[in-house]
Amino acid sequence: MTSTAPASADQVANCARPGANLAAAVNAVRRDLSAGGHVGLDEAETVARQLVRLAQHYGNHPFSPLEDVRRLLDVNRASFSRLLDLFGLVPELRHAVETGPAGKYWQNTLLPLEQRGVFDSVLARKPVFPYSVGLYPGPSCMFRCHFCVRVTGARYDSSELESGNKMFESVIDEIPADNPYAMYFSGGLEPLTNPGLGALSSRAAVRGLRPTMYTNSFALTERTLATQSGVWDLYAVRTSLYGLNDEEYEETTGKRASFRRVRANLLRFQQLRSERENPIRVGFSYIVLPGRVHRLLDLADFIAELNEAAPDRPVDFLNVREDYSGRADGRLSEAERTELQEGLFAFEERVSRRAPTLNVDYGYALHSLKTGADAELLRIRPRTMRPSVHPQVSVQVDLLGDVYLYREAGFPSLNGADRYIAGRVGPGTSLAEVVERFVNDDLRISPHAGDEFFMDGFDQVVTARLNQLEADVAAGWEDVRGFLR
Numbered sequence: 072m073t074s075t076a077p078a079s080a081d082q083v084a085n086c087a088r089p090g091a092n093l094a095a096a097v098n099a100v101r102r103d104l105s106a107g108g109h110v111g112l113d114e115a116e117t118v119a120r121q122l123v124r125l126a127q128h129y130g131n132h133p134f135s136p137l138e139d140v141r142r143l144l145d146v147n148r149a150s151f152s153r154l155l156d157l158f159g160l161v162p163e164l165r166h167a168v169e170t171g172p173a174g175k176y177w178q179n180t181l182l183p184l185e186q187r188g189v190f191d192s193v194l195a196r197k198p199v200f201p202y203s204v205g206l207y208p209g210p211s212c213m214f215r216c217h218f219c220v221r222v223t224g225a226r227y228d229s230s231e232l233e234s235g236n237k238m239f240e241s242v243i244d245e246i247p248a249d250n251p252y253a254m255y256f257s258g259g260l261e262p263l264t265n266p267g268l269g270a271l272s273s274r275a276a277v278r279g280l281r282p283t284m285y286t287n288s289f290a291l292t293e294r295t296l297a298t299q300s301g302v303w304d305l306y307a308v309r310t311s312l313y314g315l316n317d318e319e320y321e322e323t324t325g326k327r328a329s330f331r332r333v334r335a336n337l338l339r340f341q342q343l344r345s346e347r348e349n350p351i352r353v354g355f356s357y358i359v360l361p362g363r364v365h366r367l368l369d370l371a372d373f374i375a376e377l378n379e380a381a382p383d384r385p386v387d388f389l390n391v392r393e394d395y396s397g398r399a400d401g402r403l404s405e406a407e408r409t410e411l412q413e414g415l416f417a418f419e420e421r422v423s424r425r426a427p428t429l430n431v432d433y434g435y436a437l438h439s440l441k442t443g444a445d446a447e448l449l450r451i452r453p454r455t456m457r458p459s460v461h462p463q464v465s466v467q468v469d470l471l472g473d474v475y476l477y478r479e480a481g482f483p484s485l486n487g488a489d490r491y492i493a494g495r496v497g498p499g500t501s502l503a504e505v506v507e508r509f510v511n512d513d514l515r516i517s518p519h520a521g522d523e524f525f526m527d528g529f530d531q532v533v534t535a536r537l538n539q540l541e542a543d544v545a546a547g548w549e550d551v552r553g554f555l556r
């Protein structure tokens with residue numbers, strides 16, 4: 072079949088959003104398909120209606136197995152298969168899924184991984200070099216955030232630094248050059264507590280890699296930048312902000328007067344990157360906590376202040392997330408939803424006035440909320456965790472060379488986390504070999520209660536997708552598994 076001309080109106084492209092004009096969308100799809108001769112006149116209306124329902128479903132619930140959706144539409148396998156073919160003929164329907172309330176799942180994670188064939192490798196149990204490699208170089212951290220899983224007092228001995236940094240160099244050298252964003256520095260603990268961070272970053276840059284460093288920026292001082300000039304070779308510095316004044320910082324990190332230091336570091340960093348005409352990108356992660364929605368306005372003002380320190384180099388990006396995880400069923404109350412929505416609109420308005428070039432990413436849940444829909448909540452539990460995990464997708468390597476299979480497991484002495492170590496990189500053992508052994512030997516880790524907390528949001532999305540794909544394959548839908556690729 073050939074693709075129809077994109078004559079369908081905007082209504083189709085927006086049909087997965089709340090309040091969409093579904094009748095208009097169905098009409099447009101019906102016209103497109105009939106004009107292309109893909110459906111008979113007698114069935115056009117029904118087929119168009121089913122296609123719009125498919126777009127609506129996957130634009131809101133991206134992790135549904137195909138069989139579930141087939142039953143929902145109440146069609147037999149042959150009709151469903153034809154529907155999937157017809158869906159591919161109307162580009163606006165795909166667009167509706169990708170930009171629907173759950174569109175961030177598709178755009179940020181699922182489709183990029185599909186396009187590199189990463190899920191195919193996991194499904195085929197094929198060992199390939201991980202798509203994403205986190206290096207966790209920090210031997211310690213100066214903060215003690217109340218939500219951090221880190222074990223108080225646990226740290227790596229400084230005697231590990233030399234061999235650890237050599238090991239990190241070898242991992243950097245292994246990363247395929249055709250995936251420049253594969254590697255990042257994070258933790259575990261705070262990357263800037265490793266005095267070799269700058270040298271590692273320069274080594275990565277020489278190889279053409281573009282690593283981001285996730286940091287609390289407490290140690291991002293002018294002195295650190297002088298002694299570790301390689302920090303300037305990073306692609307981006309992403310600072311986790313734990314508040315917007317000293318009191319909030321102390322409440323969260325346990326450290327007094329820490330906001331004023333982070334703020335001073337960042338103001339100076341802004342000036343220096345402007346003076347040096349350095350291309351490094353600057354951005355933030357900020358978590359909205361219950362009751363603190365109004366602080367978003369202060370966040371916009373803080374970013375505007377940093378922009379004023381270097382008017383030619385405004386802050387590049389901001390990732391905003393919410394953490395209302397304490398809710399019993401994970402759902403927001405009506406009052407909280409309204410408060411968050413209003414807070415987000417006020418924030419957007421302030422950003423458009425005071426920091427108009429800022430690129431704001433709201434993540435899965437807040438993006439849904441902004442569109443007025445309820446986010447699909449991913450609740451991976453031990454029974455839905457995958458014993459074979461997904462080292463072809465991502466791994467994390469700590470200072471000892473231990474290769475962790477989940478992003479929140481790489482902390483020293485964390486109870487139970489050592490079960491999620493796939494192996495150790497070291498003299499004579501490369502990261503590729505650790506992954507190869509884990510996959511080829513078909514090693515499996517039986518999840519225990521509480522193990523789901525070793526996963527971050529990315530791990531959860533990947534797990535949900537892989538479970539969905541396996542269900543599709545098992546149900547005989549291998550050719551079209553996952554709905555979109």
Ligand code: SF4
Pocket residue numbers: 212213214215216219220221258259260261287324
């Ligand atoms: S969350 Fe980050 S900054 Fe806070 S204590 Fe843990 S490692 Fe340190």
